[in-house]
Amino acid sequence: ETGVTQTPRHLVMGMTNKKSLKCEQHLGHNAMYWYKQSAKKPLELMFVYNFKEQTENNSVPSRFSPECPNSSHLFLHLHTLQPEDSALYLCASSPQAPGELFFGEGSRLTVL
């Protein structure tokens, strides 16, 4: 138990669906992140929120839309995804950005 909880753990969606990934951290941290992990590629930073403000959007396609209502919660809204978006999506938090990352267990996404 890392103190960072992600739901759902597994998600299968069609290319026309709309779904959301949720992340909640119980560590009192001020920064939250979304990373994408694909086979044989390094972890890719997608978004950074520091004190609820987005400080990084790493050239992510607009079909991925983040939302951070408060320092403890982070969402990733998904719509009209492509099969190549299938990956493990990891949420992380740190006391402040940048900093040591504490990861959730991840959401395994499959796009059909």
Added chain:
Amino acid sequence: QKEVEQNSGPLSVPEGAIASLNCTYSDRGSQSFFWYRQYSGKSPELIMFIYSNGDKEDGRFTAQLNKASQYVSLLIRDSQPSDSATYLCAVMGNRDDKIIFGKGTRLHILP
């Protein structure tokens, strides 16, 4: 383009021996360096961080940093089968919020 390079392995080490994992980075201005362990099907877990040149020891783990050579390593003494995992090197610069990860080195401890 900032890069972090690791040998993907697998690196096979006999149980009880020292495992040596290496990482090089391209951004000379990098300030903070992290090692994460990731078991198959699990998320990365922070095991060591180092900010200053030299060695930092924590139990069986030693992180080594050489900023002049842009090189950071992780030594695991008395390797155990439970150390079998992928080890991710991560580097943080001093100018932005990005932590850049390497692809990871897969370590296999032979019983």
